[in-house]
Amino acid sequence: AQTVTQSQPEMSVQEAETVTLSCTYDTSESDYYLFWYKQPPSRQMILVIRQEAYKQQNATENRFSVNFQKAAKSFSLKISDSQLGDAAMYFCAYRSLRGTDKLIFGTGTRLQVFP
């Protein structure tokens, strides 16, 4: 079974600085998708970025980018030019291409942004 591990329960960053959130996963599959979701205090989950395992190029969405290392099964999220509104819980998630399309989530990293 697939698992997702986020080893940083909390991280902090100063406004305008860059922060990297870590995620590792375990799978025997070669094709899958990885996601980062943001959960602000409102608790609604918001999709931040998606990475297809078959793509070598790292995904980028504005200030958010990932470092996808398939061999190492690592999928970190880099937030550049951090803003106060980036403060939230961040969840890494795995989606298999087999069977159900359920998402398997890590336990999350709480990001604090200081002015």
Added chain:
Amino acid sequence: SQTIHQWPATLVQPVGSPLSLECTVEGTSNPNLYWYRQAAGRGLQLLFYSIGIDQISSEVPQNLSASRPQDRQFILSSKKLLLSDSGFYLCAWSGGTGLEQYFGPGTRLTVT
């Protein structure tokens, strides 16, 4: 554009009482629908998913059940709540290839 609604937003229920949480999606047809539960300080766990009306699969044996009486309506129910049913319940939908799931605002359930 697509929107997803959940209600109620918060709910406090005594142990042994019934439960009904509702989720509806607008702006799309034949979505895949999902119920997740988030326990305090934890990630999300998939409870049920549905690929069509009356087509529901359960991921985790539990005290809960789900129904999909209409294409864009997904209901989470229980006949008798347990203390362990407390948590934050999120509904999500996906369309087409189902690669990305979009979440509703959630329901915070407290069982007392």
